Amino acid sequence: MVLRNLILLGFVIVWLLVMIRVLLFKTGLIYIVKKWWRWIEDCFHVNQFLKVPEYNESMQENQLYKKVSLYLNSLSTLEDSDFTNLVTGKKPHDIVLCLDPNQTVEDNFLGAVLTWTNGDNVEQNGCRSFVLKVRKADKRRILKPYLQHIHTVADEIEQRKQRDLKLYLNIKHPDEDEDLHHQHLHRRGAGHVRWRSVPFTHPSTFDTIAMEDDLKNKVKSDLESFLKAKQYYHRLGRVWKRSFLLYGPSGTGKSSFVAAMANFLSYDVYDIDLSKVLNDSDLNFLLLQTTSKSIIVMEDLDRFLIEKSTAVSLSGVLNFMDGILNSCCAEERVMVFTMNCKDHIDPALLRPGRIDVHIHFPLCDFLAFKTLANSYLGVKDHKLFSQVEEIFQSGSSLSPAEIGELMIANRNSPSRAIKSVITALQTDGDGRGVGKIGPRLGNSGPRKSVEEAGETGGAFCNETGHTVKEFRKLYGFLRLKTNKVSHSHSFDSGSTPKDG
Ligand SMILES: Nc1ncnc2c1ncn2[C@@H]1O[C@H](COP(=O)(O)OP(=O)(O)OP(=O)(O)O)[C@@H](O)[C@H]1O
Numbered sequence: 113m114v115l116r117n118l119i120l121l122g123f124v125i126v127w128l129l130v131m132i133r134v135l136l137f138k139t140g141l142i143y144i145v146k147k148w149w150r151w152i153e154d155c156f157h158v159n160q161f162l163k164v165p166e167y168n169e170s171m172q173e174n175q176l177y178k179k180v181s182l183y184l185n186s187l188s189t190l191e192d193s194d195f196t197n198l199v200t201g202k203k204p205h206d207i208v209l210c211l212d213p214n215q216t217v218e219d220n221f222l223g224a225v226l227t228w229t230n231g232d233n234v235e236q237n238g239c240r241s242f243v244l245k246v247r248k249a250d251k252r253r254i255l256k257p258y259l260q261h262i263h264t265v266a267d268e269i270e271q272r273k274q275r276d277l278k279l280y281l282n283i284k285h286p287d288e289d290e291d292l293h294h295q296h297l298h299r300r301g302a303g304h305v306r307w308r309s310v311p312f313t314h315p316s317t318f319d320t321i322a323m324e325d326d327l328k329n330k331v332k333s334d335l336e337s338f339l340k341a342k343q344y345y346h347r348l349g350r351v352w353k354r355s356f357l358l359y360g361p362s363g364t365g366k367s368s369f370v371a372a373m374a375n376f377l378s379y380d381v382y383d384i385d386l387s388k389v390l391n392d393s394d395l396n397f398l399l400l401q402t403t404s405k406s407i408i409v410m411e412d413l414d415r416f417l418i419e420k421s422t423a424v425s426l427s428g429v430l431n432f433m434d435g436i437l438n439s440c441c442a443e444e445r446v447m448v449f450t451m452n453c454k455d456h457i458d459p460a461l462l463r464p465g466r467i468d469v470h471i472h473f474p475l476c477d478f479l480a481f482k483t484l485a486n487s488y489l490g491v492k493d494h495k496l497f498s499q500v501e502e503i504f505q506s507g508s509s510l511s512p513a514e515i516g517e518l519m520i521a522n523r524n525s526p527s528r529a530i531k532s533v534i535t536a537l538q539t540d541g542d543g544r545g546v547g548k549i550g551p552r553l554g555n556s557g558p559r560k561s562v563e564e565a566g567e568t569g570g571a572f573c574n575e576t577g578h579t580v581k582e583f584r585k586l587y588g589f590l591r592l593k594t595n596k597v598s599h600s601h602s603f604d605s606g607s608t609p610k611d612g
Pocket residue numbers: 320321322323361362363364365366367368369452473512513514516
């Protein structure tokens with residue numbers, strides 16, 4: 113009898129346990145129980161907290177933060193956390209999970225439970241951070257291998273995915289008042305983040321830019337050899353960076369070329385708007401906040417310096433280009449300066465080291481026109497081409513932007529498009545071509561006249577030939593010279609370093 117009762121009781125207990133289990137899992141109450149259990153466990157353990165801030169004390173990006181972010185967003189436990197952001201991935205149908213501020217995610221490593229919290233950036237002066245909670249009892253055993261594990265996994269993810277490029281724009285300092293600004297700069301811990309980023313999706317590539325093939329290939333191989341030259345630069349005691357000057361009339365493709373360079377190198381772009389820089393030290397501060405593998409662009413530098421429409425002085429720009437601060441910043445960087453004309457610019461600014469490569473962007477010639485006709489209209493040859501060539505030979509020219517616009521407007525009829533280009537060349541383009549100087553088309557902006565095509569490829573050498581010679585002797589330069597004088601792109605390479 114007692115035995116029967118015991119068996120019955122056993123059945124009832126098992127049935128109850130099964131029911132409780134079903135109830136817990138069906139309703140999700142199991143998560144609450146787990147949470148309580150963890151809380152009780154925590155009460156009997158001493159934890160240590162480790163913070164990974166986005167920026168270090170000098171407001172430079174903390175690479176570990178990036179890696180932790182990549183690692184955490186790849187964790188499968190993210191799916192089980194209470195609150196997660198869903199965002200579209202690279203492909204339109206991809207949906208990716210990513211941590212929200214104040215959200216916590218758990219990770220298991222070598223039998224230890226580790227908890228990560230995504231710190232709230234509002235509470236921390238705009239600086240984001242991750243906080244790792246680890247039991248003191250586990251710390252000695254697992255912390256080192258765990259951090260190593262994060263490095264490895266993040267590197268793998270980075271290699272796997274093609275880098276999502278970013279365009280960074282400098283924003284005005286929140287305190288317009290300079291004194292206040294200085295105080296802030298000195299209180300570095302509470303530093304302000306001065307760059308805002310947006311995804312960089314500019315479609316421009318070297319293939320879409322109408323430019324002499326020879327020149328294009330030289331720029332490409334220059335950039336490729338730069339990428340491989342880390343040891344070479346270090347052996348010379350030089351910072352691993354390369355500077356380009358893109359100069360030429362408006363609408364000749366300078367900005368598009370910067371975008372093409374970024375896409376070619378897979379580098380982020382930092383676009384410095386000089387009108388939003390408070391002073392020289394503010395410019396340095398911006399430079400400090402840039403990361404490696406990036407292109408730093410200063411557009412229309414000639415206009416800012418001539419008009420003095422920026423609070424940054426010439427010496428501020430010179431220091432920015434090759435100052436000591438560059439060596440403290442991230443490496444593997446390309447600096448690009450664009451100008452309409454370099455005639456009135458202090459030669460000190462253009463000397464090798466500050467500017468390594470000068471590239472001239474001329475108005476359209478017949479060859480460039482044919483490239484544009486091919487890409488905009490899909491036309492390789494046309495009966496009107498001979499007429500177009502004649503007009504170009506007579507000295508008329510327009511910018512690729514102007515010709516491109518006419519072609520886009522008439523893209524349904526190549527003949528009409530080419531005729532409209534001919535008409536525009538005969539009227540607007542008169543006298544703007546080879547060897548002549550004339551006013552810019554349109555009257556926007558203060559730039560009165562621009563250097564025109566027809567100038568030989570050695571403009572850079574004429575001005576600073578002596579310095580270049582010395583410079584070449586020192587570092588064994590290989591001069592990349594444009595052979596065809598008729599196309600006046602001037603590509604004068606300061607150096608083409610070979611990696612040792
Ligand atoms: N060489 C070129 N090849 C193909 N497209 C070009 C070229 N130059 C200009 N374009 C087209 O013209 C437009 C304007 O070009 P972009 O902004 O690059 O000129 P820019 O030289 O930077 O002018 P600005 O000096 O006024 O800033 C772009 O849409 C670009 O596609």
